[in-house]
Amino acid sequence: MESMILEIEKVTDNIFAVVDRSTIGNVAAFVLPSKIxxxxxxxxxxxxxxxxxHVEKESNKKTEILILTHFHGDHxxxxxxxxxxxIIATKPLADRMTESLETDWTEEKLEQWKQEAEDxxxxxxxxxxxxxxxFDEEMQIKDKNITLQIKRxxxxxxxxxxxxxxxxxALVAGDNLFIKRYPWGGDKTADPDKWIDTLEEYLSLEIDYFIPGHGSISTKEEVQEFLDYLRKVKQLIQDMNAKGKNKEEILKACHEIEFYPPSREESKKMTLERWYEVWGQQ
Incomplete structure (x- = not known):
């Protein structure tokens, strides 16, 4: 089956990634001096x-650490x-996973997910x-001369x-970075202002390889393209809001801003509604 074909990208001798959608959310690995x-x-x-x-065989090292970027099931x-x-994560991420066991990830709902899966x-x-x-905000892992900076x-x-x-x-971004596709921003805790700040922070760092949550490994130009889109949506919402336009008019105009198409129209609708909730109140 197509979904069982795995294409592993060897970015450098020390960076491996799966970005071909076979694992749904992207997966990455840093080969450190003594571990993966x-x-x-x-x-x-x-x-x-x-x-x-594959990574263990290629590097002749053992995987000792898994770092999670956010709590969504595809990651x-x-x-x-x-x-x-x-298995390292922020406290809010761990709390959301625990909460989801009682709500979104009940045995019944997981069974439904399995049945509806492509494979x-x-x-x-x-x-x-x-x-x-x-951890709460930041954490550092040092292995000999190599450092991993983990930041919420x-x-x-x-x-x-x-x-x-x-x-x-190199930076692994999770779903704060979607490359050449429409982002999902409809989570109840999504904060588009912090999202903009995060992308600006990425661009301030010395990075050759950006590994997104979805999409191909990218450069600063593609990160800038995504950032520009977020800024356009924010500006439009605030300008139209100041002119007294209603929610329906504003969301319609936002929907028409040119960008990559969503995988589902409903996802784009929910994303723009969440951003309107935040930016329409400023």
């Missing part, structure tokens, strides 16, 4: 296992593949695996986090 750190675990358990095995449903590792084997053995280590910024979700390796000049 994986960022996000995707949503295709058999393929994430293969990814781990954490492969966590069980790393149950023997340190049911993606989630066949799913066992929700929670983080075993949390918010934006896409309250707990959204990036992982930056200055020595490798």
């Amino acid at each position: 750190a994986v960022i996000d675990s995707g949503m295709n358990i058999p393929l994430v296992k293969k990814f781990r095995e 954490i449903f492969g966590n069980q593949v790393f149950s023997d590792c340190r 049911p084997s993606m989630l066949e053995e799913l066992e929700i695996t929670l983080p075993n280590e949390t 910024t918010g934006g896409h979700t309250e707990g959204s986090t990036y992982v930056y390796c200055p020595e490798y000049k």
Whole structure:
């Protein structure tokens, strides 16, 4: 089946990633001097296992760390593949995962997800695996001469986090970065102002490789393109709001701003409504 084909991108000798949608959310790995750190675990358990095995074989090192960028299922449903590792996340992320076990991830709802999946084997053995280590705002992992800077910024979700390796000049952004596709920003904790701040922060760092939550590995130009879109939406909402336009008129105008098409129109609608909730009140 197509969804069981795994294309692993070797970005450099020390950076590997899956960005071909096979794991739904992107998965990345930094090979450190003595160990491997994986960022996000995707949503295709058999393929994430293969990814781990491949990077370990290529590097002759063991995966010891999994870092999560946010709590959405397409980035954490492969966590069980790393149950023997340190699974690191922000406290808000861990709290949302625990909360979701009682709401969105009940046994009944997970069974429905499995049945509706493009390939049911993606989630066949799913066992929700929670983080075993949390932090509040920032954390650093040092392995000999290599550093991983982990920082919670918010934006896409309250707990959204990036992982930056200055020595490798690479950053894994999670869903604060969508490349050549429409972003999902409809989470109840999404904060588009923090999202803009986060993208500006990315652009201030020395980075050659941006690994997004969805889309291909990118450069500063593509990050700037996404940032410009967010700024346009904010400006339009605030300008029209100041002129006394109603919500329906403003959302219609926002919808017409040219950008990449969404995977589902409903997703774009919910995203713009959330941004209006924030920017329409300023």
